[in-house]
Amino acid sequence: MKNYICPKCGGHLSIGNEIIFLTKNNSGDYAIVLLSTEIGDYSFRKNDNVNFEAGDHVNFICPICYENLNAEEYDSNLAKVIMVDETGKESNIVFSKILGEKATYSVHEKGVEAYGDHKDNYLEKM
Ligand SMILES: [Zn+2]
Structure with a gap:
């Protein structure tokens, strides 16, 4: 199983197949958001009362x-976490903070892999 780790404190952010974040949008609304641990899966969960x-x-x-x-x-527009795969290899996972923008990058010593419909938006910055 992949583990996702905070780059600031080293804490484990994932439980099973989900990564847990505190989030705040540009209107000042807060929410707990659960993202999929599968890179390229943009489904997520949050409370229905959060718009x-x-x-x-x-x-x-x-x-x-x-x-x-x-x-x-x-x-x-990007945020990042550290992903440790089943073999212990670490990658930086960089992803868009814009809701609906599907752009994720796995950045590691061998190069960059880009995912999502909007992956070209930031690819030259990786
Ligand atoms: Zn942390």
Whole structure:
């Protein structure tokens, strides 16, 4: 099983097949959001009373250390976590914070793999 780790505190963010984040959109609404651990699977879960909409700029916050997971070194629209695969290999997983924008990058020592319908949006910055 893959494990997802906070780059700031090293805490484990995943349980089973989901990654847990605190999030806040640009309207100031907060929510717990569960993302799939499968790269390229953009389904997610949140409380039905939270009205995040397509195009919202969502800040992803570690639920353990409360640090922002922004990946400013690439782009202000991106966040990142560390993924440790079944063999113990680490990759940086960089993903879009814009709801509905499907762009995810696995960045590791051998190069970059890009996923999602909008992967070209930031590929040259990886
Ligand atoms: Zn953390």
